[in-house]
Amino acid sequence: MKRWIYPRGVIILAIILAIAFPLKFGTSYSQYTLDLILIYGLLAVGLMIAVGYAGQVSIGQSAFMGLGAYLATILTINDHWSFWLALPVAAIGAGLFGYVIGIPASRLETVYFSVLTLGLAAALPEALIQLTSVTNGYAGLTPTYPTFFGIPLRTNASFYYVALAILVILLWVAHNWISGNVGRSLVAARESPLAAQALGISVAQVKALALGISAFYAAAAGVLLAFLNQYVTPDNFSVTESFTFLAMVIVGGMNSVWGALIGAALFTVLQPLTANLQALQQVIIGAVMIVVMKFLPDGLWSLGRRTARLTRLWGEGRLHAER
Amino acid sequence: MGQVLETGIAMGSLYSLMALGMVLIFRTTNVVNFAQGAMAMMSTYIAFAFLTSLHWPVWAALIAAMASSLALGALVERVFIDHSSRPSAPIASLIITLGLYSVLEGVATIIWGANPTAFPWTLNGIFWHRGHLVVSTNDAATFAVTLILVVGLFALLRWTRIGLAMRAMAQDASTAQLMGISLAKISSSTWALGSALGAVSALFLLPITYLQPTMMDTALLLAFSAAVLGGFSNLPGTLLGGLIVGVLESLVGVYVSNQLQNTVVFALIIVVLYLRPQGLLGRHDIKKV
Numbered sequence: 001m002k003r004w005i006y007p008r009g010v011i012i013l014a015i016i017l018a019i020a021f022p023l024k025f026g027t028s029y030s031q032y033t034l035d036l037i038l039i040y041g042l043l044a045v046g047l048m049i050a051v052g053y054a055g056q057v058s059i060g061q062s063a064f065m066g067l068g069a070y071l072a073t074i075l076t077i078n079d080h081w082s083f084w085l086a087l088p089v090a091a092i093g094a095g096l097f098g099y100v101i102g103i104p105a106s107r108l109e110t111v112y113f114s115v116l117t118l119g120l121a122a123a124l125p126e127a128l129i130q131l132t133s134v135t136n137g138y139a140g141l142t143p144t145y146p147t148f149f150g151i152p153l154r155t156n157a158s159f160y161y162v163a164l165a166i167l168v169i170l171l172w173v174a175h176n177w178i179s180g181n182v183g184r185s186l187v188a189a190r191e192s193p194l195a196a197q198a199l200g201i202s203v204a205q206v207k208a209l210a211l212g213i214s215a216f217y218a219a220a221a222g223v224l225l226a227f228l229n230q231y232v233t234p235d236n237f238s239v240t241e242s243f244t245f246l247a248m249v250i251v252g253g254m255n256s257v258w259g260a261l262i263g264a265a266l267f268t269v270l271q272p273l274t275a276n277l278q279a280l281q282q283v284i285i286g287a288v289m290i291v292v293m294k295f296l297p298d299g300l301w302s303l304g305r306r307t308a309r310l311t312r313l314w315g316e317g318r319l320h321a322e323r
Numbered sequence: 324m325g326q327v328l329e330t331g332i333a334m335g336s337l338y339s340l341m342a343l344g345m346v347l348i349f350r351t352t353n354v355v356n357f358a359q360g361a362m363a364m365m366s367t368y369i370a371f372a373f374l375t376s377l378h379w380p381v382w383a384a385l386i387a388a389m390a391s392s393l394a395l396g397a398l399v400e401r402v403f404i405d406h407s408s409r410p411s412a413p414i415a416s417l418i419i420t421l422g423l424y425s426v427l428e429g430v431a432t433i434i435w436g437a438n439p440t441a442f443p444w445t446l447n448g449i450f451w452h453r454g455h456l457v458v459s460t461n462d463a464a465t466f467a468v469t470l471i472l473v474v475g476l477f478a479l480l481r482w483t484r485i486g487l488a489m490r491a492m493a494q495d496a497s498t499a500q501l502m503g504i505s506l507a508k509i510s511s512s513t514w515a516l517g518s519a520l521g522a523v524s525a526l527f528l529l530p531i532t533y534l535q536p537t538m539m540d541t542a543l544l545l546a547f548s549a550a551v552l553g554g555f556s557n558l559p560g561t562l563l564g565g566l567i568v569g570v571l572e573s574l575v576g577v578y579v580s581n582q583l584q585n586t587v588v589f590a591l592i593i594v595v596l597y598l599r600p601q602g603l604l605g606r607h608d609i610k611k612v
Contacts (some may be wrong), residue, residue, distance in 0.1 A: 057417050104596035110413050111355045111555060112596060116545045118357075119589035122544050127586045239540075243425050250418060279432035279536075286425030290403065293418045 007175045009258065010281035014168040016159070031156035032228075035162045038163040044248045044260035045174050046217020051246070052254035053183055054307030055190040060098075060117030061218045061245045063124035066237030067094045068219025069226035073143040074134060083146030083227060087166075091220040098215025104209035113211070117291055121242050125234040143226050154229070163224050170217065174257055176214065180297045186210055219249075240282065244271075247285045250292050253299025262300055325456045327577050328570060333462040334531075335549075335569020336469035337524040339562045341542060342549035343476060344397065344520030346561050349550075350493040351513040353413060359546070360539030361427035362399065363521035366392035366432055367442070370526065371534055373442050381444050388526065389519055396518025397511040404514070431536040439533035446530075465527045472523065473481040473562060476516075480558075489513055513582055541584065543574060548588050551595055554602020563603055 043061060050058045065213020071090035075081040081089075101120065105112040128135045135141065145152040146162065153159055177183055186197035189203040196203055226232045245266060274281040292299060341359060349355050370388035373379045379387065382564075403419050450463035479543025480486035488509045491499040500506050524546075525539055532538040545568050570590065575587045599605070 051414070055414055057414055057421075059421070101593060102337065104600060108596070108600055110417065111349065112551065112600075113354065114357070114417060115551060116589075116592055116596065117450070118547065119544060119585070119592050122540075122585040123589035126582060126584075130580065130583055151324070240425075243421065246421065266356075279429045279437070282425050282429030283433070284429075286422040286427075286429060289422030290419050291426070293422070294403075295416050297415060 004176055009169045010168060010175060017164055031160060033268060034230055035160050035163055036157055037192050037265045038167045039221045040168050040248065040259045040264040040268050042170060043218050043221035043245055044264040045171060045257055046214040047245055047249045048254055048260035050210045050214035051249055053178060053186040054207050056113045056207055056210060058117045058211060058214060059114055059242045060120040062237045062239060062241035063120045064098055064215040064218035065222035066093050066124050067097065068222035070128065070135060071173060071231045072223040073141045073232055076143055077141060087220065087223045091216050094219030095212045095216030099208050099212030101124055102211035106204040106207035109168050116289055121239045126232040138233065140231060142231055144229055159228055166220065170220065171257060186242060193256060243285055247289050250289055253297055253301030256301050259299045259301030327573050329456060329458060331573030332566055333465045334464055334573060336568035337527050337550050338542060338545045338568050339525040339565025340469060340472060340520045341546035342418060342561045342565050343558060344517035345546060346550050346553060346555060346558060348513055348517040350556055351366040352404065352510050358423035358427060359521045360433045360543035361424045362395055362518050363525035364431060364536060364539045365395060365427055366522035367525045367534060368435055371442060389522060391517040392519045392522035396515040400511045400514035428536045437536060439535040442534050459528055468523060485512060526546050538565030544585060544588055548592050551592050552603050554605030557602050557604050558601045561591035
């Protein structure tokens with residue numbers, strides 16, 4: 001990767017979100033929902049890189065999220081680290097972990113990757129409960145508010161800007177990753193592993209790297225979630241969460257950053273509607289995964305893109321010629 | 324110690340059965356069935372419904388459950404997978420089975436509730452004991468049924484036309500089709516068979532897990548690790564893998580903690596993937612990419 005790109009979309013989104021927020025969303029509840037959208041958006045972008053670009057379906061995002069959340073919380077509580085240091089350290093730590101466990105699975109068929117991440121997602125809550133001395137078991141931990149130059153960021157509103165800044169930075173990084181060397185290697189490795197290898201791409205390594213990147217994003221989201229809620233318990237990171245995350249990416253569109261963000265926003269907004277009916281939520285999430293995979297494999301974002309293209313062609317009077 | 328091993332082997336046989344079903348489906352149709360556990364759970368609830376709502380005798384309810392699991396397997400393959408109609412995209416079908424897993428668990432919770440219920444009929448009593456070693460009737464039946472099914476499965480694959488067709492499809496689907504094998508038929512039969520193996524496993528796990536929508540979650544993971552130990556292809560290796568996983572689970576449960584099973588299984592998967600990615604009995608012809 002020689003030069004960094006500055007995608008217009010990211011800049012526009014950042015400006016809109018930064019200005020629109022204090023104007024419109026007065027109530028604390030909708031502010032909290034907006035915070036969650038940014039956090040899950042971050043996670044979904046990372047997962048999109050693993051699923052869409054590397055073709056590796058990770059069921060372990062809940063675990064990486066939990067890993068990041070707990071690492072940062074423990075570092076700030078026990079070792080009195082600043083939030084601003086704990087966040088990158090926890091995210092990079094989880095990213096490295098994802099990379100290391102991704103290596104052996106990436107050499108094999110995609111099945112292994114999914115099985116491995118399912119195992120991780122099942123193991124983490126259990127391990128957290130067992131390590132009571134550090135994690136406080138079922139009771140969980142309560143991280144303190146992050147401070148910004150000595151000012152504690154106490155409100156959902158101030159937290160919004162923290163999450164927004166981190167999301168924008170990491171969106172920009174993601175854009176550069178997927179349009180640069182990493183992204184092209186991943187697509188090559190996904191489309192034709194043999195050809196990719198012949199071109200000197202280490203297929204296993206780039207696939208493991210994709211899991212590392214997705215773990216990094218999930219962990220960063222986990223840190224933000226922990227500090228937003230002021231509370232982490234092993235229950236927050238169960239396997240069911242991973243299903244929701246997958247559904248976000250699949251519904252939004254697993255080949256684009258914007259699709260992942262749309263999916264995350266959609267699920268975060270709709271989730272409270274079925275909050276009391278967990279079983280119904282499970283049915284909806286599963287059904288949506290099946291239906292989208294069957295009938296709209298590239299997700300809602302592709303629908304938007306297709307419509308835009310058709311409208312343009314229609315406007316130019318070329319729709320018939322195109323068909 | 325002997326008792327721990329006995330329990331482990333009994334549990335392990337059940338994980339083996341489930342894993343054999345998954346590996347069979349994976350080898351033949353190239354789909355990993357993440358809904359294997361949820362489908363098996365559904366079959367046990369169907370047996371439960373026949374027993375309690377319709378007051379069928381036990382044998383009839385069990386037969387109905389097995390029949391429904393065969394039908395469910397074939398139905399899932401027809402509706403969601405349909406291997407024959409177009410080349411399968413591994414990710415798409417993987418995600419579909421994940422979705423199915425979520426749907427089935429949710430549906431079971433809505434119909435029957437999330438609370439664990441005791442199955443109205445169990446194999447009680449002790450089959451055989453000597454000193455401290457006790458073999459319960461349920462365990463003895465588990466051993467017998469596993470033995471019959473495993474021998475039957477191997478015989479089916481080795482000596483019958485349909486078994487030959489399954490092996491042919493596993494090796495090279497398009498050539499198999501050219502040889503006059505109906506991929507659609509074989510694919511559905513494989514799914515039916517795999518689903519039924521899972522249902523048997525679930526019925527024998529009932530005394531331990533009780534009847535609940537999440538009853539097969541742990542078993543699914545353990546069966547997956549058995550499949551990993553078998554290299555996701557080798558059937559004897561998968562059988563052995565299931566037994567190893569069962570014994571390991573039992574040992575960890577007794578000597579370490581019964582709350583760390585998933586963690587140990589995860590560690591096992593990682594170690595196997597690093598040291599023997601082709602599985603315990605696998606040869607080196609794994610697909611590397």
